[in-house]
Amino acid sequence: MNVMATEHSMVIRSATEKDLNRVLEIDRLSFPAPWTHLCFKLILKDIFFVIEQKVFVIEQKEIIGFIVVCLCNLRLRAEILRIAVHPDHRGKGIAKALIETSLQTFSKENVESVELEVNAANRSAVKLYEKFGFKIKRIATFMVDQDFHIFYLMKLKLYDPEKVKYQLPKEYYHVVDYYDLQITA
Numbered sequence: 092m093n094v095m096a097t098e099h100s101m102v103i104r105s106a107t108e109k110d111l112n113r114v115l116e117i118d119r120l121s122f123p124a125p126w127t128h129l130c131f132k133l134i135l136k137d138i139f140f141v142i143e144q145k146v147f148v149i150e151q152k153e154i155i156g157f158i159v160v161c162l163c164n165l166r167l168r169a170e171i172l173r174i175a176v177h178p179d180h181r182g183k184g185i186a187k188a189l190i191e192t193s194l195q196t197f198s199k200e201n202v203e204s205v206e207l208e209v210n211a212a213n214r215s216a217v218k219l220y221e222k223f224g225f226k227i228k229r230i231a232t233f234m235v236d237q238d239f240h241i242f243y244l245m246k247l248k249l250y251d252p253e254k255v256k257y258q259l260p261k262e263y264y265h266v267v268d269y270y271d272l273q274i275t276a
């Protein structure tokens with residue numbers, strides 16, 4: 092289980108099935124089309140972090156946000172599917188902490204890029220992603236509840252195999268070029 096201490100007695104850890112009721116509550120408060128219990132349950136085996144903070148009065152911990160990520164293309168590409176913070180705890184760096192933890196996990200897994208889709212009108216989310224260096228790669232228009240919505244496909248490149256290739260010694264390329272010619276001839 093991934094556990095990471097953050098400031099103010101907060102802990103980020105992998106979600107378990109026991110967390111799902113609270114996750115569903117935050118999801119309902121955060122999205123017009125909330126996910127079902129089954130959706131969250133199915134994604135438990137992927138990257139699914141919750142952040143919890145100590146509630147000193149009752150000496151318990153309470154989940155205040157979560158992030159759900161799936162790894163695709165032989166785990167080379169990650170996709171942020173869902174991130175939400177309880178409305179009472181927004182604007183305190185909780186989403187930033189969740190994304191930072193996910194990025195640390197991606198670097199251990201050799202993930203090359205991270206993608207996500209975000210409603211262009213969701214300025215706080217767009218700004219959050221831009222803060223981490225995500226760039227708009229595509230713009231799409233969807234019909235949601237009979238209204239047109241503009242969505243951004245945003246991408247963050249973590250590791251560029253092309254750049255690594257160009258850092259290799261020159262001799263290596265002679266061999267590769269020669270070998271390629273032999274194959275195509």
Ligand SMILES: CC(C)(COP(=O)(O)OP(=O)(O)OC[C@H]1O[C@@H](n2cnc3c(N)ncnc32)[C@H](O)[C@@H]1OP(=O)(O)O)[C@@H](O)C(=O)NCCC(=O)NCCS
Pocket residue numbers: 121122173174175176177180181182183184185186187188208209210213214215216218219220222
């Ligand atoms: C988007 C969301 C996850 C941000 O969570 P948060 O914990 O409040 O965000 P943070 O405090 O970590 O802020 C990180 C950065 O995001 C941006 N941001 C967050 N809230 C913002 C706001 N209301 N206005 C503008 N920028 C905002 C800022 O760049 C901020 O960095 P800064 O504080 O250094 O300026 C939260 O508002 C939320 O749960 N929204 C509903 C669900 C949702 O829209 N999820 C995203 C779907 S793609």
